[in-house]
Amino acid sequence: xxxxxxxxxxxxxxxxxxxxxxxxxxxxxxxxxxxxxxxxxxxxxxxxxxxxxxxxxxxxxxxxxxxxxxxxxxxxxxxxxxxxxxxxxxxxxxxxxxxxxxxxxxxxxxxxxxxxxxxxxxxxxxxxxxxxxxxxxxxxxxxxxxxxxxxxxxxxxxxxxxxxxxxxxxxxxxxxxxxxxxxxxxxxxxxxxxxxxxxxxxxxxxxxxxxxxxxxxxxxxxxxxxxxxxxxxxxxxxxxxxxxxxxxxxxxxxxxxxxxxxxxxxxxxxxxxxxxxxxxxxxxxxxxxxxxxxxxxxxxxxxxxxxxxxxxxxxxxxxxxxxxxxxxxxxxxxxxxxxxx
Amino acid sequence: xxxxxxxxxxxxxxxxxxxxxxxxxxxxxxxxxxxxxxxxxxxxxxxxxxxxxxxxxxxxxxxxxxxxxxxxxxxxxxxxxxxxxxxxxxxxxxxxxxxxxxxxxxxxxxxxxxxxxxxxxxxxxxxxxxxxxxxxxxxxxxxxxxxxxxxxxxxxxxxxxxxxxxxxxxxxxxxxxxxxxxxxxxxxxxxxxxxxxxxxxxxxxxxxxxxxxxxxxxxxxxxxxxxxxxxxxxxxxxxxxxxxxxxxxxxxxxxxxxxxxxxxxxxxxxxxxxxxxxxxxxxxxxxxxxxxxxxxxxxxxxxxxxxxxxxxxxxxxxxxxxxxxxxxxxxxxxxxxxxxxxxxxxxxxxxxxxxxxxxxxxxxxxxxxxxxxxxxxxxxxxxxxxxxxxxxxxxx
Numbered sequence: 001x002x003x004x005x006x007x008x009x010x011x012x013x014x015x016x017x018x019x020x021x022x023x024x025x026x027x028x029x030x031x032x033x034x035x036x037x038x039x040x041x042x043x044x045x046x047x048x049x050x051x052x053x054x055x056x057x058x059x060x061x062x063x064x065x066x067x068x069x070x071x072x073x074x075x076x077x078x079x080x081x082x083x084x085x086x087x088x089x090x091x092x093x094x095x096x097x098x099x100x101x102x103x104x105x106x107x108x109x110x111x112x113x114x115x116x117x118x119x120x121x122x123x124x125x126x127x128x129x130x131x132x133x134x135x136x137x138x139x140x141x142x143x144x145x146x147x148x149x150x151x152x153x154x155x156x157x158x159x160x161x162x163x164x165x166x167x168x169x170x171x172x173x174x175x176x177x178x179x180x181x182x183x184x185x186x187x188x189x190x191x192x193x194x195x196x197x198x199x200x201x202x203x204x205x206x207x208x209x210x211x212x213x214x215x216x217x218x219x220x221x222x223x224x225x226x227x228x229x230x231x232x233x234x235x236x237x238x239x240x241x242x243x244x245x246x247x248x249x250x251x252x253x254x255x256x257x258x259x260x261x262x263x264x265x266x267x268x269x270x271x272x273x274x275x276x277x278x279x280x281x282x283x284x285x286x287x288x289x290x291x292x293x294x295x296x297x298x299x300x301x302x303x304x305x306x307x308x309x310x311x312x313x314x315x316x317x318x319x320x321x322x323x324x325x326x327x328x329x330x331x332x333x334x335x336x337x338x339x340x341x
Numbered sequence: 342x343x344x345x346x347x348x349x350x351x352x353x354x355x356x357x358x359x360x361x362x363x364x365x366x367x368x369x370x371x372x373x374x375x376x377x378x379x380x381x382x383x384x385x386x387x388x389x390x391x392x393x394x395x396x397x398x399x400x401x402x403x404x405x406x407x408x409x410x411x412x413x414x415x416x417x418x419x420x421x422x423x424x425x426x427x428x429x430x431x432x433x434x435x436x437x438x439x440x441x442x443x444x445x446x447x448x449x450x451x452x453x454x455x456x457x458x459x460x461x462x463x464x465x466x467x468x469x470x471x472x473x474x475x476x477x478x479x480x481x482x483x484x485x486x487x488x489x490x491x492x493x494x495x496x497x498x499x500x501x502x503x504x505x506x507x508x509x510x511x512x513x514x515x516x517x518x519x520x521x522x523x524x525x526x527x528x529x530x531x532x533x534x535x536x537x538x539x540x541x542x543x544x545x546x547x548x549x550x551x552x553x554x555x556x557x558x559x560x561x562x563x564x565x566x567x568x569x570x571x572x573x574x575x576x577x578x579x580x581x582x583x584x585x586x587x588x589x590x591x592x593x594x595x596x597x598x599x600x601x602x603x604x605x606x607x608x609x610x611x612x613x614x615x616x617x618x619x620x621x622x623x624x625x626x627x628x629x630x631x632x633x634x635x636x637x638x639x640x641x642x643x644x645x646x647x648x649x650x651x652x653x654x655x656x657x658x659x660x661x662x663x664x665x666x667x668x669x670x671x672x673x674x675x676x677x678x679x680x681x682x683x684x685x686x687x688x689x690x691x692x693x694x695x696x697x698x699x700x701x702x703x704x705x706x707x708x709x710x711x712x713x714x715x716x717x718x719x720x721x722x723x724x725x726x727x728x729x730x731x732x733x734x735x736x737x
Contacts (some may be wrong), residue, residue, distance in 0.1 A: 116701040117395035163420040
């Protein structure tokens with residue numbers, strides 16, 4: 001496992017070392033069309049966000065972003081090459097061009113946005129760090145965790161935010177840092193740590209992987225802001241716009257009530273917002289080098305944001321996460337997309 | 342390479358391409374220039390690529406605050422320290438498990454290797470079984486085995502195994518009492534050092550006396566008494582200036598005392614046991630490389646079996662053993678990077694893992710990590726080559 005990780009890192013470093021500087025930028029759109037598939041970096045298996053189902057097809061909220069981009073660019077949501085990356089590999093893989101889009105429950109932070117040569121294209125999920133503890137411990141709040149051993153996955157913002165939280169509250173803890181989320185769950189189940197910490201969305205996904213999910217509880221405290229979103233390389237603004245507006249198209253579709261079921265009827269809608277989104281009134285894909293039906297393809301093949309949320313992480317899924325902060329702006333949440341105009 | 346003497350008459354200089362020495366210089370200059378151009382191209386290319394992609398470069402990140410915790414550190418470390426310090430913490434943890442692993446693997450390896458040649462049927466078969474089992478299972482699986490299969494069976498913190506109410510063993514690790522030294526303690530290590538020096542002098546004197554007169558005293562036993570007895574005597578005489586910080590259960594875990602984390606135990610055991618299987622085979626082959634006539638000759642002098650081994654066979658076998666043994670040491674140290682799989686905070690896990698990902702400085706971090714492993718390996722090789730030269734057969 002770790003050998004593979006280093007191989008990928010070395011190979012990526014080698015690409016940066018040896019390839020000419022001129023090939024670095026731009027032309028992601030042309031390359032994608034020529035290849036006929038979007039190179040999309042996803043997680044190493046996180047149910048609800050990106051994980052292969054029983055038939056080996058990738059499913060999840062993050063995977064739907066890959067599919068939406070493929071639908072917008074190539075007209076076929078299935079034209080995606082999924083590349084599974086762990087937390088440490090992900091940025092190097094994007095920087096070196098191994099993937100063109102990283103959609104892997106990645107937190108948007110200043111350092112990542114400004115020093116790695118990357119751009120965050122939006123927020124697919126507003127998350128925060130939470131704690132999962134064994135029910136036997138009888139703990140009801142994060143302020144009772146002084147002295148606990150905590151299992152964390154390496155290379156995540158969680159490592160930093162947990163250290164900050166415990167220092168700010170003058171408490172001690174032992175970080176036990178694992179390579180993959182599977183090993184983190186293994187350490188928690190083996191009793192190596194009292195607490196498993198991660199983004200609350202992941203906690204829900206990890207909890208259902210436990211041998212005895214009912215033996216663990218997720219504490220109500222959320223100790224940090226973790227906006228998760230898709231990432232692209234800096235310096236290719238066309239590609240950046242495509243990813244950004246693919247997400248906005250899904251959000252706008254939900255706001256206007258367009259679903260994968262009714263999109264073919266909505267095409268005839270008199271509503272000017274809907275007509276512009278579905279390419280019946282002008283071509284708003286032109287500025288991105290796309291056809292007029294770019295958003296129609298996304299909605300008909302992937303669905304709107306609400307559909308994707310319910311199917312993958314919401315009440316229609318085993319994770320049963322409430323919409324909460326991820327509801328649309330006019331329904332009490334933060335999700336807000338600029339208008340298509 | 343030797344240079345052919347120039348037999349041409351003086352005053353008649355040959356053309357420079359027909360002069361072997363000058364030609365050699367030209368070729369070496371060309372090679373150096375080619376390497377320099379290649380390096381220049383690569384470094385320039387890296388800089389162009391990184392700046393074209395808007396990636397920050399340089400080693401300035403080492404001075405930034407790390408902000409994450411590390412579970413085991415040999416030096417003082419808190420999340421407020423710098424990334425540079427995480428490098429040191431990881432490096433020391435790697436050296437700790439590597440150093441202790443080399444010692445344990447050598448001990449186990451020599452014992453098993455000699456046991457395999459034992460005339461005792463059961464002992465020899467047990468040694469064979471050990472070697473064939475452990476060297477044929479991938480190391481990563483063995484690490485997982487010791488970590489998840491063995492340590493998982495240990496009890497939780499509340500039901501710890503207690504040894505005399507001062508040592509505790511549970512799934513969180515081994516908790517030992519930590520000695521706290523009071524004033525006047527300095528005398529004890531001082532006595533210890535004096536006793537060691539006296540013992541070395543005694544052993545040398547004994548050896549010389551034996552060579553001169555053939556008589557010897559049991560100097561080894563006297564030395565042991567000196568080394569352990571004297572400090573003990575001083576300790577009692579000064580009224581035991583040590584208090585023990587005994588671990589006790591507070592909240593979730595034991596606090597106080599000295600903790601050996603299970604990640605360390607699992608990694609150390611796996612590395613030692615795995616490498617020892619190879620070392621045992623090296624030791625066996627080394628001993629068998631010594632012609633049987635040597636053993637028979639020593640036995641003919643009616644030397645007991647342990648002296649035959651110690652004075653005749655092992656000194657000669659070491660010449661065969663040491664070169665491959667060096668490779669095993671290097672393997673063990675490099676294999677310690679598998680620590681990242683079970684969360685032991687070694688250099689790869691802390692620095693090439695967390696620090697790399699928090700800073701995103703992949704090229705710098707990986708280059709530093711590779712340089713460290715290269716340096717450690719070269720130092721071990723140098724030491725072993727020196728040791729090999731010492732034990733090598735001196736030909737006259």
